[in-house]
Amino acid sequence: MNVEKLVEIYYAVDEFLIKFMPYMEKQLLTNSKRKPTRTCSLTLSEIMTVLIAFHVIGFRNFKSYYIHLQQFHSSKFGKLVRYNRFIELIQRTLVPLYCFTQSLSKTKTGCYFMDATAIKVCHIKRAYTHRVFKSIATKGKTSIGWFFGLKLHLIVNDLGEIMNFQLTTGKTNDRLPVENLCKHFMGKMFADKGYISKDLFEKLIEKGVELITQIRKNMKNAFMPLWDKLMLRKRSIIETIIDQLKNISQIEHSRHRSIPNFLVNLIAGITAYALKEKKPSITNIYMTGSQYV
Helix, strand or coil: CCHHHHHHHHHHHHHHHHHHHHHHHHHCCCCCCCCCCCCCCCCHHHHHHHHHHHHHHCCCCHHHHHHHHHHHCHHHCCCCCCHHHHHHHHHHHHHHHHHHHHHCCCCCCCEEEEEEEEEEEECHHHCCCCCCCCCCCEEEEECCEEEEEEEEEEEEECCCCEEEEEEEECCCCCCCCHHHHCCCCCEEEEECHHHCCHHHHHHHHHCCEEEEECCCCCCCCCCCCHHHHHHHHCCHHHHHHHHHHHHCCCCCCCCCCCHHHHHHHHHHHHHHHHCCCCCCCCCCCCCCCCCCC
8 A cells, every 4th residue: 555645645635624624513503402422533534535545545345445454554543443333434424525526626628528427236137126225226228228326427627637527316318417517617518429409508508618519320410620520539538537437446336335325435436536646638639719729
């Protein structure tokens, strides 16, 4: 394990929580009759560091990873609690971890790529007996077939940075969350044919976002600037990022036992990717009359 990376993650998380927690505590209810009676030897910064580092280091199983920390790196933390106790503490990090992810620096380049991917929670043949995600998971269909679970919608820029993300049910149409995802952006948004919609195009263009997709076979050919054609061919950048999130950060697996812990695992994986120094990007881009030179 890279100890320097562990310290780097802890420093970034702790600096954020120093400013964020006083604000969060002001939003909590003050007249609650129930008072916490059990203290924790791990700080919130340490818990979040353990969760994010799991997606960076490369362990395939969280329990094996946590046991490894206890055996070889316990001195780096105040006092590591038992594994079962740590699983109980994970839910405490949901809101701070999400806000930390959103606070990470993102570059508004004006060139974005959008796509959605399936997050399977179990094999589709076990959908009727699945219980953990019974209230939110649904059957959906992608280009590679049917699945049971949720959908992760992503927007990335040409530098490989994740600009925004949203989770929906598996049967949700890919076009439905687009307006909410794009509300803080201006520029060109490149997507696949599944996002073709005249109404969506008009709504986005009013907000300063130009939606650019390839045309279907039954559609009339339309003039498209050479730059837009070239950038549509570079749309594989978001597929590369999704592949890294699933196979390196492990945001998708079928071992979850609660919805909050699933959300924490997903956000921690996205956070780990955002903290990477080297990301997939499009190089040697030149655009006249804009921020690209």
